[in-house]
Amino acid sequence: xxxxxxxxxxxxxxxxxxxxxxxxxxxxxxxxxxxxxxxxxxxxxxxxxxxxxxxxxxxxxxxxxxxxxxxxxxxxxxxxxxxxxxxxxxxxxxxxxxxxxxxxxxxxxxxxxxxxxxxxxxxxxxxxxxxxxxxxxxxxxxxxxxxxxxxxxxxxxxxxxxxxxxxxxxxxxxxxxxxxxxxxxxxxxxxxxxxxxxxxxxxxxxxxxxxxxxxxxxxxxxxxxxxxxxxxxxxxxxxxxxxxxxxxxxxxxxxxxxxxxxxxxxxxxxxxxxxxx
Ligand code: ATR
Numbered sequence: 001x002x003x004x005x006x007x008x009x010x011x012x013x014x015x016x017x018x019x020x021x022x023x024x025x026x027x028x029x030x031x032x033x034x035x036x037x038x039x040x041x042x043x044x045x046x047x048x049x050x051x052x053x054x055x056x057x058x059x060x061x062x063x064x065x066x067x068x069x070x071x072x073x074x075x076x077x078x079x080x081x082x083x084x085x086x087x088x089x090x091x092x093x094x095x096x097x098x099x100x101x102x103x104x105x106x107x108x109x110x111x112x113x114x115x116x117x118x119x120x121x122x123x124x125x126x127x128x129x130x131x132x133x134x135x136x137x138x139x140x141x142x143x144x145x146x147x148x149x150x151x152x153x154x155x156x157x158x159x160x161x162x163x164x165x166x167x168x169x170x171x172x173x174x175x176x177x178x179x180x181x182x183x184x185x186x187x188x189x190x191x192x193x194x195x196x197x198x199x200x201x202x203x204x205x206x207x208x209x210x211x212x213x214x215x216x217x218x219x220x221x222x223x224x225x226x227x228x229x230x231x232x233x234x235x236x237x238x239x240x241x242x243x244x245x246x247x248x249x250x251x252x253x254x255x256x257x258x259x260x261x262x263x264x265x266x267x268x269x270x271x272x273x274x275x276x277x
Contacts, residue, residue: 012073014044017042019066022038022040032261036261062094065091080102087108087140110252112144115220118243127152132182135195139166155175187213193220200223200225215239217235219231221244247267
């Protein structure tokens, strides 16, 4: 990149208008006084490869990828990180000057960093984790929990075969339970994680019986709209340590921003406020 060129990054998705990533990265660029810009890019599936192969020519040093491109981006990339391979999807790309595309996945990192920041003392190995959902977000959560030393993951999903497929892939630390039975396992869990879309604005409510929640259990919801989901509210009332999903979004942006713009950004109250504004 020549001295006169402004380093660009962006988020690629379809739809993309609702993405909070531009607010996040623009806030960090302004906070650290860095040269650069970050834009939302609406790209159709059939154009993804052409777009990705052209971006370095337009001054893009990297991009985030979101729905529905996370799996396709992984396959287009020339080099893929181990964690992205394990998760089976990419959310962060680096465009090298020679045109090579490097893919990473920072969702699991963001998930763990959010818990570490907002549930101080949280220890993955302290006891079983109960995971609701077996979609793309659940894969990132499961990979990172295993990496952090969680010895048992109780996994439940409305569509049971998807949980079983994850167990077959990631091993015997995963114990699959029926969706309708999940409430009976809550008291066994040291950490409870909702990775489904239940409870999100416009989606059905998270209706699992939660009477088994014990004080001190760490409960986190990947849903961040609303910030205070029904699950987190009930958990708080039960004396649990609750962690909302916005922090995961903020933290997953850190490694990409650092690679693209050269400064490792901090996630703090100002970051949250900027993204919620
Ligand atoms: P993401 O990338 O956010 O994980 P996804 O891969 O589409 O998105 O996964 C969505 C998750 O939410 C799945 O676990 C899905 O359950 P199914 O596998 O049974 O579809 C879960 N989910 C979505 N709507 C749900 C509902 N009404 N009841 C229960 N689970 C639901």
